[in-house]
Amino acid sequence: MFGLLVSAAAAPPPAALPDCQTPTCIEAAKTITDYVDFNVNPCDNFFQYSCVGTLDNIADENFNALRDVYEGDYYDLINNIPWDMSAFNTADLDQAQMDRQNFEKVQSYYKQCMDTNAIDAQGPTPVYPQLAKLQAAIPNQLDLESLTDARVEMLRQAVVNFFDNGIYPDDKQPDVYAISVSQPKLTLPKGFYKDPEPLQIYHQAIVDLLQVTLGNDNTDTLQELRSQKAAENKLKLLSPEERNAMADGVIEVEKFLASISLEEADLMDPVALYNPVPVGELQTKYPFINWERFLRAMVEEGTPLPEYIIVNTPTFFDSLTYWLAPFGVSDTKYPSLQAFKDFMFFKTLIRWNYALDTASRNAWKPVGIKMLKGTTEFYPRHMLCINYADDALGMIQGRYFVMKKFGGKQERAKLSATIDIIRETLLNLLAGSSWLDKPTLQVAIDKANKIEARVAYNILSPDERLPEALQKYYNTLIVSENSYMETELSYVDWRINLGRQKIGHPVDKDHWSSTPLTVNAYYDQVLNQITILAGIAQAPVYYSDAPDYLKYGALGFLVGHELTHAFDSAGRQYNADGKLENWWSPETAKHFNEMAQCITDQYGNFTFKGPDGKDTHLDGKLSLTENIADNGGFAITYQAFQQVWNNGPLANEHPSKQEKLPGIDLTPEQLFFVNYGVLWCGVLQPEYAAVLVTTDPHSIEEFRITGVVQNSPDFAKAFQCPVGSPMNPKKKCTVW
Incomplete structure (x- = not known):
């Protein structure tokens, strides 16, 4: 008061x-x-x-605490820690069994991620089916429906592409979810695309990554496996000239997208970003994809399309429309069709690179680690795997983190x-x-x-004290017995389905957008909520x-x-x-x-x-x-x-x-x-x-x-x- x-x-x-x-x-x-x-x-x-x-020291300690948890077993955690993270009677054997199953699920995820020998044995080939799906959606002559096929496939794989999309509470109707579209997040900061030095580093990293993942001239022990899996997926391995040309195309497209994007500072005004467009007017206003098909891929089957979507960056979409509708404007200032295809293909490769073998990940170091992070090495593997587990199974992991550390x-x-x-x-x-x-x-x-x-951990949606609630929440996310890549594909399917379920339903104001492990606190202006997470406390x-x-x-x-x-x-x-x-x-x-x-x-x-x-x-x-x-x-x-x-x-x-x-x-x-x-x-x-x-x-x-x-x-x-x-x-x- x-x-x-x-x-x-x-x-x-x-x-x-x-x-x-x-x-x-x-x-x-x-x-x-x-x-x-x-x-x-x-x-x-x-x-x-x-x-x-x-703050970095806190993150290190948090990760180390969970490393100890995962390298033990469930009973080491339960029997040796005084805790009150329970909303159930500990004598309830069904709940206790579900708690152990939840623990073993996230522990299995961690151990699978940590098994770099198994990941390296497959080389880059686990990404080939995903590349093949994207490539099949892009025929040689790109038209409205074909471009829509490609954009929907990139949506299914959660690939960063030529425009961004999301589902959030509507700024002017906070109880309703709305679909928004915006300019994309590119690999480099906008200003870097005008500087030859970072572009040269970026170009070489693209070439190097394409060589270790899809090169036709590698001499290592995995080349036979690459050739076999590429043939199975109808992918073409690339020559040095083709790799260099693809790098040229990727950068050509990204430079253009950067040139029509707003500055980051211009994206800070919520009034300027709120531009609702009736769905019925989208096709006339931005006729470069089939908007009805695209939006239907974002909602559950049988759910009516929303009446409008929010276009955050109208000037960007105006420029995108002039380029892509009809595709192939003859003006040479616009990227070519082949460059655009190369851009979509490479974006799919880089999206999954973190889940691939050591050689593929190392090829991206000059950009992902050195240029963008200012360091020379990845974080220790256990920290990476706990971080990935937090993306995939963060509420379950958060439960055991809180038990251990809060x-x-x-x-x-x-x-x-x-x-x-x-x-x-x-x-x-x-x-x-x-x-x-x-x-x-x-x-x-x-x-x-x-x-x-909101303090420390969620007790509502889902209730992190209740094993049954966590098991139900993550029920369709499967930790594969075959490969880490399969597990990550299951996670992406689960996450996208979670988003699809929002449209047509009231905003869940009890859901948290971050997990208890996160070293952060945040304010949500639409929900008028602050959240102080256990990870930072x-x-x-x-x-x-x-x-x-x-x-x-x-x-x-x-x-x-x-x-x-x-x-x-x-x-x-x-x-x-x-x-x-x-x-x-x-x-x-x-x-x-x-x-x-x-x-x-x-x-x-x-x-x-x-x-x-x-x-x-x-x-x-x-x-x-x-x-x-x-x-x-x-x-x-x-x-x-x-x-x-x-x-x-x-x-x-x-x-x-x-x-x-x-x-x-x-x-x-x-x-x-x-x-x-x-x-x-x-x-x-x-x-x-x-x-x-x-x-x-x-x-x-x-x-x-x-x-x-x-x-x-x-x-x-x-x-x-x-x-x-x-x-x-x-x-x-x-x-x-």
Whole structure:
């Protein structure tokens, strides 16, 4: 409920506090001692002062915990872990048997993925049937129906292609699912297609991958198997000249698609993306495929087609239509028919490459690992397989992860109590925003009160505590006894069928889009929900028994960040019920946009050294929503911390223990900021940073720290930073 504005006195200096001697405090003190550089002036560069990368460490620990689970057996897990993740009587033998079967299913998936000897023995041949299906759908003369055949086959295989599609709650009817279409996600960031150097690397990687998967001149022991399986599937093995020509064609098409695609920053405005088109008008408006056939492939048999679909990027589809309808416009600026066929063929190959042999996966390293990730090696195989298992059987895997690493309903209740305090602080912050007029404020308060907080793991759809619910949910997903590729094909069929079942049915607001293992938290603007997953509620981001300056500086910030997304430049355009509509008065909206522009300019002026050694700017427009959420979430959680630490009115029945970390001569306020820095510190390779700043709405980690503390007068006060110092500039940007 909406509370009154409250204030709290400054915290006492550390010398006046007793040492905290709990294992959590000792561990936290060691982390700070090991990784905070006390020789750096925090007022000069707080990123360098507080630098340690924790989110990656959390993911490593999460994966290692599940590796231990899968390398044991079901009874090792059940008998040695105190847990309360059950919605059934453990004496119920049927439920207990289903729980063991669920465990063995996900364990079998993991072991099959880990068996690289069996995967390597088949070479690239498991993908041949999928390539053959796509190739059969593309005759030599591409027409409307043939192009539709190809597009439907790519849909069945979940292949990224020449336009994207999805099924989501309708922004203006949040209780109804809608089909949307948009420009595709291409292999490289849009700007890379104008740069010869990454294109040369991409070209060579295509050639190399085609050689190890479909080359006619390989001399290794698998060539006889390749030839046999290619003949069985009526596939042609490729000569060096054919491989080179296919690489040319793929890049020709992708360069064209990039040229007609919008910039990533232009995809951040939900109003601009909402363009409903009646299904009856699609064929006239975009006549390059048979839309009725395509849409029928997206819905269950017997279900009527929706009355409309949402076209997110109309200008892209206008350009696509001019090229493809009729196909083969003679203008040489358009890709050729053969190039387009090569593009669809190669996209199908690369879609399945992760499930193939080591040689096929290694051939893609220069692009998938080096260029796009800035590293040279894949993650360890056990981490990859647990990640793939999370895609395929994530709710089952999440159950056993929670049993091993989270703690069940008691920990869930503790985390929920922290979220409630931060929400109350948000309500106070809204009430104290003098620039919000009364009508707008009233809707904002209503929206904040209606935000649903979902914590740790799902107990509804499906209930991850109930083996029967999980078994029913994943019933049609089969872990094959023959090959890993067969298992992945079953997963894709299962996932696509799950999507088909949405059209014509009410939105399932109890379903979660991420699994408990995921190291993340998120806000859904259409459902008006925040989700804090068990995977991120782990040390050192979260200890349920940590001093409040640690708890609120990291996990508390994440909660505040997600709550603030309800009022960022995109989220503010949805009302309390998740409907896209304008509920802001013109004057208040004008004031918001002026403050948001300050954030855009501030972050757009941050630079880092790119892979060429030159200064590269952040995109302040692309990252605006996340930067608003960072700054607002930080202000909210700091106020919440002050309330709890000083036993203010919002603390309620949660009194704070007044203790300091042993051996750390920092005030509670300083430790709050340090733990925020610890949350985001990490080192990015220049190549990866260059990709992120053009594709990811989050600022890179260094500036998630720097931007926030520069705007915080509380930070400047805590560290006594002089006005005008790097971390305490005179001009500060504030929205919330």
